[in-house]
Amino acid sequence: MKIVYCIGNIHNSGGIERVISIKSNYLVNKGYEVHIVVIYPSAKKTFFNFNSHIQFHYLNLDFEKERGLKKHLNFKKNKKIFLQTIGNLFQNMKPDIVISTFCKYSKYIYELNDGSKKIIERHFAKYKRAQYYSKLDNYYLGRIITYLYRKKDYDICKNFDRFIVLTNEDKESWGKNITNLEVIENPLTLIPNHRALLENKRVISLGRLNQQKQFDHLIEIWNMIAQKYPDWKLSIYGNGEKEKVLKEMIERLHLSSSVEIHPATSDISSVLLESSIYVMTSKYEGFPLTLIESMVHGVPPISYMCKCGPKEIIHNEVDGLLVPFNNKNIFAQKLSYLIENENVRKRMGKAASENVLCYSQNVIMQKWIDLFQRLVDD
Numbered sequence: 001m002k003i004v005y006c007i008g009n010i011h012n013s014g015g016i017e018r019v020i021s022i023k024s025n026y027l028v029n030k031g032y033e034v035h036i037v038v039i040y041p042s043a044k045k046t047f048f049n050f051n052s053h054i055q056f057h058y059l060n061l062d063f064e065k066e067r068g069l070k071k072h073l074n075f076k077k078n079k080k081i082f083l084q085t086i087g088n089l090f091q092n093m094k095p096d097i098v099i100s101t102f103c104k105y106s107k108y109i110y111e112l113n114d115g116s117k118k119i120i121e122r123h124f125a126k127y128k129r130a131q132y133y134s135k136l137d138n139y140y141l142g143r144i145i146t147y148l149y150r151k152k153d154y155d156i157c158k159n160f161d162r163f164i165v166l167t168n169e170d171k172e173s174w175g176k177n178i179t180n181l182e183v184i185e186n187p188l189t190l191i192p193n194h195r196a197l198l199e200n201k202r203v204i205s206l207g208r209l210n211q212q213k214q215f216d217h218l219i220e221i222w223n224m225i226a227q228k229y230p231d232w233k234l235s236i237y238g239n240g241e242k243e244k245v246l247k248e249m250i251e252r253l254h255l256s257s258s259v260e261i262h263p264a265t266s267d268i269s270s271v272l273l274e275s276s277i278y279v280m281t282s283k284y285e286g287f288p289l290t291l292i293e294s295m296v297h298g299v300p301p302i303s304y305m306c307k308c309g310p311k312e313i314i315h316n317e318v319d320g321l322l323v324p325f326n327n328k329n330i331f332a333q334k335l336s337y338l339i340e341n342e343n344v345r346k347r348m349g350k351a352a353s354e355n356v357l358c359y360s361q362n363v364i365m366q367k368w369i370d371l372f373q374r375l376v377d378d
Helices: 015-029 068-073 075-093 106-111 131-138 140-149 151-157 168-174 215-225 243-252 268-273 289-296 328-340 342-359 361-377
Strands: 002-007 033-038 055-058 097-100 117-121 162-165 181-183 202-206 233-237 259-262 277-280 301-304 321-323
Touching: 002 015, 002 075, 002 106, 015 033, 015 289, 015 361, 033 075, 075 106, 097 106, 097 361, 106 117, 106 151, 117 361, 162 168, 162 361, 168 181, 202 215, 202 268, 202 289, 215 233, 215 243, 215 328, 243 259, 268 289, 277 289, 277 328, 289 301, 289 342, 301 328, 321 328, 328 342, 342 361
Parallel strands: 002 033, 002 097, 033 055, 097 117, 117 162, 162 181, 202 233, 202 277, 233 259, 277 301, 301 321
Antiparallel strands: none
């Protein structure tokens, strides 16, 4: 069976790129023919490792240089160019399954009549940045507003053979009228041979240094922690546009001796095994890969109850701690609790490493393989 992933870029260090690498490597090892179509010009060297049998196709469509009104006015023209270019590729390739990662142009591949089954997968929750809209779902008129807000996405997704989201919470937010909707979670990247000892006085967080991850919240929380526990350190691993601002914030709050920002690392296992608590202050998620990675290493997490993922992954006070969204004071209290109670850390860490195995690659990828087979047999 020939599987194609269509993505804007693949060379970055983000969660989408990591998930695509995991899934495509797994499928190749199971005997599938896997292709990755990269829409925009990008570095040929990827941050994550891909099996040498995976075939890359670079369309090099340089749409992203356009800005503002020109970019908006040229969308239809660019979309036509994209569909013609990728359509010609598919005529020669003849794929069985084509998967859109919901990027700006790939979400229109359903318009191609190349004979392949089309899947669209969303790596973020429905509301993404517009969290305030989610509260409207509690009311009848509010649900009409949220439908209109996402109407374009509804109209696109219903044209695919399957629309895949990452959590049941997100599935419910899309409503019952989308009949092609299924949940398939992100898979674990690896299962380590041993767990973290949780004895190092180190708190860790991983993620892109952008607005979504709200590392400014984490630094403000740490400002409540640092004087109380001067021998504990906070390590943040990630790249992104907020790096300079965050480093200036650390300097301004006189936290340089206890907070460090490191570049993103592909060797996640090493840094997690040397840590004792994982923290996450995201504004929104899809299905946080770094969260389940910390848990499988036995590192107990503390996370905001953002949409979507943490509430389904973490069993509160069993294998981690959940904090009301954006409540920094309660977050600091929970963090203090785990810092002070090593026995609780170790109990939660052990439970985390066991409970999170429901997201192992074999479990999650079997869901994908079953889906592919059902679509091809249909």
